[in-house]
Amino acid sequence: MSFVDIRHLTRVFDVSKPWLNRVIERLPKARLTAVSDVSLQIEERSVYALVGESGSGKSTIGKMLVGLLPPSDGQIEVDGVDLATETDAETRDRMRAEIQMIFQDPYASLNPRWKVRDIIAEPVAARGSETRGLAERLLEQVGLSALDADKFPHQFSGGQRQRICVARALASEPKLIVCDEPTSALDVSVQAQVLNLMSDLKDEFGLTYLFISHDLTVVRHMADRIGVLYLGQLVEEADSDTLFEDPKHPYTQMLLAAAPKLDSFGREEEPPTGEIPDPINPPPGCVFNPRCPLATDLCRVERPDMRQAGGTRVACHMVPPG
Amino acid sequence: MDPVLSVRDLVVEIPTRHGVLRPVDGVSYDLAPGEILGVVGESGAGKSMTGNAVIGLLDRPAHIASGEILLHGRRIDNLPLKEMRKIRGKEIGMVFQDPLTSLNPLLPVGEQLSETIQTHLKVSAQEARDRALAALEEVGIPAAAERMGSFPHEFSGGMRQRVVIALALCAEPSLVIADEPTTALDVSVQAQIIALLKRLCHDHGTAVILVTHDMGVIAEAADRVAVMYAGQLAEIGPVREVMTTPRHPYTDGLIGSMPAHSAGHDRLRQIPGAMPRLNALPPGCAFAPRCPYAQDKCRAAPHPDLNAGAACWFPMEAAS
Numbered sequence: 001m002s003f004v005d006i007r008h009l010t011r012v013f014d015v016s017k018p019w020l021n022r023v024i025e026r027l028p029k030a031r032l033t034a035v036s037d038v039s040l041q042i043e044e045r046s047v048y049a050l051v052g053e054s055g056s057g058k059s060t061i062g063k064m065l066v067g068l069l070p071p072s073d074g075q076i077e078v079d080g081v082d083l084a085t086e087t088d089a090e091t092r093d094r095m096r097a098e099i100q101m102i103f104q105d106p107y108a109s110l111n112p113r114w115k116v117r118d119i120i121a122e123p124v125a126a127r128g129s130e131t132r133g134l135a136e137r138l139l140e141q142v143g144l145s146a147l148d149a150d151k152f153p154h155q156f157s158g159g160q161r162q163r164i165c166v167a168r169a170l171a172s173e174p175k176l177i178v179c180d181e182p183t184s185a186l187d188v189s190v191q192a193q194v195l196n197l198m199s200d201l202k203d204e205f206g207l208t209y210l211f212i213s214h215d216l217t218v219v220r221h222m223a224d225r226i227g228v229l230y231l232g233q234l235v236e237e238a239d240s241d242t243l244f245e246d247p248k249h250p251y252t253q254m255l256l257a258a259a260p261k262l263d264s265f266g267r268e269e270e271p272p273t274g275e276i277p278d279p280i281n282p283p284p285g286c287v288f289n290p291r292c293p294l295a296t297d298l299c300r301v302e303r304p305d306m307r308q309a310g311g312t313r314v315a316c317h318m319v320p321p322g
Numbered sequence: 323m324d325p326v327l328s329v330r331d332l333v334v335e336i337p338t339r340h341g342v343l344r345p346v347d348g349v350s351y352d353l354a355p356g357e358i359l360g361v362v363g364e365s366g367a368g369k370s371m372t373g374n375a376v377i378g379l380l381d382r383p384a385h386i387a388s389g390e391i392l393l394h395g396r397r398i399d400n401l402p403l404k405e406m407r408k409i410r411g412k413e414i415g416m417v418f419q420d421p422l423t424s425l426n427p428l429l430p431v432g433e434q435l436s437e438t439i440q441t442h443l444k445v446s447a448q449e450a451r452d453r454a455l456a457a458l459e460e461v462g463i464p465a466a467a468e469r470m471g472s473f474p475h476e477f478s479g480g481m482r483q484r485v486v487i488a489l490a491l492c493a494e495p496s497l498v499i500a501d502e503p504t505t506a507l508d509v510s511v512q513a514q515i516i517a518l519l520k521r522l523c524h525d526h527g528t529a530v531i532l533v534t535h536d537m538g539v540i541a542e543a544a545d546r547v548a549v550m551y552a553g554q555l556a557e558i559g560p561v562r563e564v565m566t567t568p569r570h571p572y573t574d575g576l577i578g579s580m581p582a583h584s585a586g587h588d589r590l591r592q593i594p595g596a597m598p599r600l601n602a603l604p605p606g607c608a609f610a611p612r613c614p615y616a617q618d619k620c621r622a623a624p625h626p627d628l629n630a631g632a633a634c635w636f637p638m639e640a641a642s
Contacts, residue, residue: 255510262580275478
């Protein structure tokens with residue numbers, strides 16, 4: 001059994017106008033399906049990456065996994081425990097400590113009025129445990145100095161702040177860390193430092209990562225298994241190498257072709273056409289059909305199920321199963 | 323051919339209480355008609371500041387302390403504000419990172435375009451409208467005639483950036499400064515915008531300064547690339563040469579630290595440390611503290627002028 005087991009996960013947001021406007025303007029309720037029937041498994045001590053463009057629901061899945069948002073439908077089990085339905089307070093507390101999160105913007109996710117020591121020790125102190133020397137030890141582990149514990153967040157650069165965020169996540173001795181675009185706000189050379197650090201810590205502490213990113217090159221470097229999301233649906237899932245060498249879903253193929261490459265000097269390729277449709281009124285059938293070069297009548301009517309094709313799971317009518 | 327733009331030893335200074343900062347320090351380059359120059363570097367390297375200096379949009383107290391900026395051989399860095407306003411939009415167009423904040427939210431896009439055209443070209447209102455419509459069609463807005471009356475918030479991010487590009491090009495400038503034009507966009511839309519920018523500038527013979535932190539975008543779009551570090555040009559040259567055989571150790575490190583470059587390796591190559599703050603620049607070459615090849619000469623003397631494309635005492639050999 002997998003460490004993380006997500007089954008038929010769905011999240012719907014109510015984005016209607018206030019009720020008075022609805023009455024006067026005769027508008028129906030508007031619902032946005034951010035995540036639609038997503039099922040996936042994450043093995044222990046592996047890195048699972050979710051990629052997709054904005055609005056694909058990757059951050060929403062991350063938030064539901066850590067419990068910041070309740071699912072509208074479906075189950076999430078981590079280590080055999082479903083946080084949404086678990087009634088035993090002790091198990092719930094333990095699981096909450098074991099799942100931690102690192103956010104995108106290290107400038108917004110650290111309290112500017114707190115010293116680094118307090119920021120790092122807070123999750124442990126909140127549970128009433130002993131925290132003496134903890135912050136200093138963790139700071140050295142993430143490549144900062146123990147003396148930095150008495151400084152404030154503004155005294156650090158972006159990359160150093162993200163290291164502090166990593167140290168804070170590690171303070172609870174987690175098993176699973178959800179990393180939501182952890183390096184998108186950083187410069188390339190600093191991004192490399194943080195990614196290397198995260199790989200090292202994974203091996204050292206036996207961590208499992210859910211790695212959320214829009215950057216395909218970062219994902220390829222970090223992930224063991226990759227799930228591609230489009231408009232809230234999982235369209236393809238495969239091992240990192242398989243996905244990049246043999247993408248099956250037309251969306252994955254488009255995404256890989258569109259990404260700028262270092263050796264594509266003066267590329268004169270036709271860029272992909274169209275944009276992501278409105279998630280409040282998604283197209284019927286397969287959500288990708290308006291932009292898909294292979295779309296048939298079936299694709300415009302029926303949503304494809306996930307099927308196995310080699311080592312890949314793919315949701316496309318046009319990919320032969322096998 | 324005469325260059326469209328010549329920047330000579332440009333120095334931008336910001337006086338502060340604790341001394342004078344130099345976010346741009348001795349930058350020189352030429353830009354030929356129709357050429358796309360990519361300016362790349364990390365945040366704080368001075369790449370946007372250089373672009374803003376060219377178009378005369380430096381926020382006080384930042385100012386040009388020395389150096390010259392020549393547009394078609396005419397100095398524009400010391401022009402009075404009124405003269406500069408005529409050049410902005412007419413001869414130099416600008417595309418910013420965030421398309422929502424660069425459009426007026428209270429005016430339909432058609433009006434914004436025809437207003438710009440009428441300000442800079444002597445045409446009738448009807449002619450300006452026709453040109454605005456043609457500009458929208460040219461950047462690939464579907465059903466352009468109906469979208470003339472739409473407001474910026476009614477467009478998606480990619481479509482908005484198309485409108486901004488139409489706005490930058492509608493007075494037929496000879497130079498466009500594009501400051502991170504695709505950073506706020508998704509990958510598939512980014513590819514469309516880059517292709518559009520390339521096609522339009524090729525068709526109109528417009529030169530472009532493309533400021534970005536993304537080496538991939540540069541490789542795809544630029545003819546030449548300038549790498550900036552701590553306010554100075556570290557390296558400048560044809561894009562293929564710089565990307566495949568970088569001569570400055572910083573360029574080499576920057577390219578090497580990209581995940582795409584380390585496919586199949588367990589660890590990414592990283593440049594140790596971070597870019598120095600402008601108020602704490604080392605005495606010698608600004609990159610020396612992070613440079614794996616630094617020697618005593620690098621730490622003592624400021625780096626040499628750009629010789630053979632790289633501002634380095636010990637440029638890397640093509641073979642290594």
